[in-house]
Amino acid sequence: MPKIKLPRKSTHIDMTAMCDVAFLLLTFFMLATKFKPSEPVEVLTPASTSTKPIPEGFMLITLDKTGRVFFAVDDINAKKAIIQQVNKEKNLGLSDIEMINYVNGAGVGVPFSQLKAYLALTPSKQTEYDRSKATGIPTDTTASFTSNELAYWVMTARYHVKSTNKTTGEEEAGRLAIKADGEAAYPEINKVITTLGKQKVFRFSFITDMKGVPPGTALAAERAGQKPE
Amino acid sequence: MAEIEVKGGKKGAPRIDLTPMVDLGFLLITFFMFTTTMSKPKAMEIQMPFKDEKLKEEEKNKIKNDAALTLLLSKDHRVYYYNGIGDDPTKPPEVQVTYFTPKDGIRDVLIKKKATVKSLITQGILTATDRPVVLIKPDVNSTTEDLINILDEMTINGIQVYAVVDITPVDKEFITATEAANPQ
Numbered sequence: 001m002p003k004i005k006l007p008r009k010s011t012h013i014d015m016t017a018m019c020d021v022a023f024l025l026l027t028f029f030m031l032a033t034k035f036k037p038s039e040p041v042e043v044l045t046p047a048s049t050s051t052k053p054i055p056e057g058f059m060l061i062t063l064d065k066t067g068r069v070f071f072a073v074d075d076i077n078a079k080k081a082i083i084q085q086v087n088k089e090k091n092l093g094l095s096d097i098e099m100i101n102y103v104n105g106a107g108v109g110v111p112f113s114q115l116k117a118y119l120a121l122t123p124s125k126q127t128e129y130d131r132s133k134a135t136g137i138p139t140d141t142t143a144s145f146t147s148n149e150l151a152y153w154v155m156t157a158r159y160h161v162k163s164t165n166k167t168t169g170e171e172e173a174g175r176l177a178i179k180a181d182g183e184a185a186y187p188e189i190n191k192v193i194t195t196l197g198k199q200k201v202f203r204f205s206f207i208t209d210m211k212g213v214p215p216g217t218a219l220a221a222e223r224a225g226q227k228p229e
Numbered sequence: 230m231a232e233i234e235v236k237g238g239k240k241g242a243p244r245i246d247l248t249p250m251v252d253l254g255f256l257l258i259t260f261f262m263f264t265t266t267m268s269k270p271k272a273m274e275i276q277m278p279f280k281d282e283k284l285k286e287e288e289k290n291k292i293k294n295d296a297a298l299t300l301l302l303s304k305d306h307r308v309y310y311y312n313g314i315g316d317d318p319t320k321p322p323e324v325q326v327t328y329f330t331p332k333d334g335i336r337d338v339l340i341k342k343k344a345t346v347k348s349l350i351t352q353g354i355l356t357a358t359d360r361p362v363v364l365i366k367p368d369v370n371s372t373t374e375d376l377i378n379i380l381d382e383m384t385i386n387g388i389q390v391y392a393v394v395d396i397t398p399v400d401k402e403f404i405t406a407t408e409a410a411n412p413q
Contacts, residue, residue, distance in 0.1 A: 022254030218387030
C-alpha cells in the first residue's frame with residue numbers, strides 16, 4: 001500500500017507576535033492603572049445608582065463599621081495651614097516633624113489629647129495605629145467644639161480648603177464627602193450628619209460603589225433619555 | 230577550493246526562545262489587572278433639609294397628609310411604612326412592613342404611592358403641584374446601608390421631595406406594636 005508521506009514540519013511556534021501582544025497589554029495596564037489610595041481603615045461602602053465621579057479636593061470623613069470617625073484632607077497646602085491653626089488654637093505644641101507627618105499622613109482618627117503622640121509616628125506607623133488602636137475623632141450631635149471635635153476639624157478645614165465652582169468660577173468652601181461603612185449603625189452616621197448640619201453644611205456626598213439601575217423604574221426611563229413623568 | 234560546509238545549511242538569524250518572555254509579560258499583566266481599580270467609587274450627592282427648629286413646624290404643616298408616606302427603617306433591614314405623617318393620635322395609621330428586595334419590596338410601595346398621588350390629583354383632592362412626600366425616619370437599629378439604600382430608592386423612583394428626619398417616640402411605638410403583632 002502506498003504511504004502518504006507528510007512533510008515534517010517543525011513544532012516550533014514563533015512567539016514574537018504573542019510577546020508583542022503581551023507587552024502591549026502590559027503597557028496599557030501600567031498606564032491605565034491607578035493604585036488604591038492609602039486609606040486609614042478598610043471601609044465597605046454600600047452601592048448606589050449614582051454615576052457621578054468623585055471630584056478632586058474633597059474633605060473626607062470616614063466612618064468605619066464600629067463607628068470610629070476619621071477626617072482627611074487631600075490638598076497639601078491646606079493641610080499645612082490646618083495643622084498650624086490646630087496646633088495654635090489647641091496648644092498641642094507640635095514639632096515641625098510632627099506637622100510634616102500630618103501633611104504626609106492619610107488622615108487623623110484620634111482625639112486632640114492623643115494627637116501629638118499620634119503624629120510622632122511615621123505615616124506608615126500611623127496607618128498601623130489607625131487599624132488597631134485609634135479611637136476615632138470624638139463626635140456627638142452638639143455644635144460644641146470641645147466635645148464634638150469633628151465639628152472643630154470640619155470648621156477649620158472648611159476655612160482653608162477652597163474649591164472653584166465650575167460654572168461660576170468663584171471660589172467657595174470645599175465640599176465634604178462621607179465614606180461610611182454599610183454596617184455602621186444609624187446613630188453613628190447621624191452624629192456625622194448632624195455635626196455637618198450644625199455647621200450649616202447641608203449638601204454633601206456619600207461615597208458609594210456602583211450599582212445597576214433596575215429596569216422599569218423612573219430612573220431607568222430617565223437615563224434612557226425619556227422625559228420623567 | 231575546499232568548501233567549508235556549514236552545518237544546517239543556510240544560515241538565518243539566530244532564534245531566541247521567547248516563551249519565558251511571554252510568560253513574564255502575562256504574569257505582569259495579571260498583577261496589574263488585580264491591583265488596578267477599574268470600578269471607581271462614585272459620589273452620591275444629597276441635600277439634607279434645614280434642621281432649623283423654627284422652620285420645622287411650618288414645614289410640617291406644609292406636608293399634606295394625603296401626599297405623605299412615612300418610612301421607618303429598623304433592624305434586619307426592615308422598612309415599616311404607613312401613609313400620611315402619623316400625627317393624628319385619634320387615627321393611628323396602618324403600619325406595614327417590607328424589605329429592600331427588588332420584588333414586592335419598598336420599590337413597589339413607592340411606585341404605588343406615586344400612582345395614588347396621581348389619581349388623587351385627577352380626582353381633585355390634591356392640587357396639580359402636589360408631589361409625593363416621603364419622610365424617612367431611621368431608628369437606632371438601622372444601618373448606614375439602609376439609609377443609603379433608601380435614599381437611592383428615592384432617586385430610582387424619581388421622588389423629588391423627601392427628608393430624613395428624627396424618629397419620634399410615637400413611631401417607635403408603631404414599630405414595637407407591629408413587631409408584637411407579627412412574631413417571626
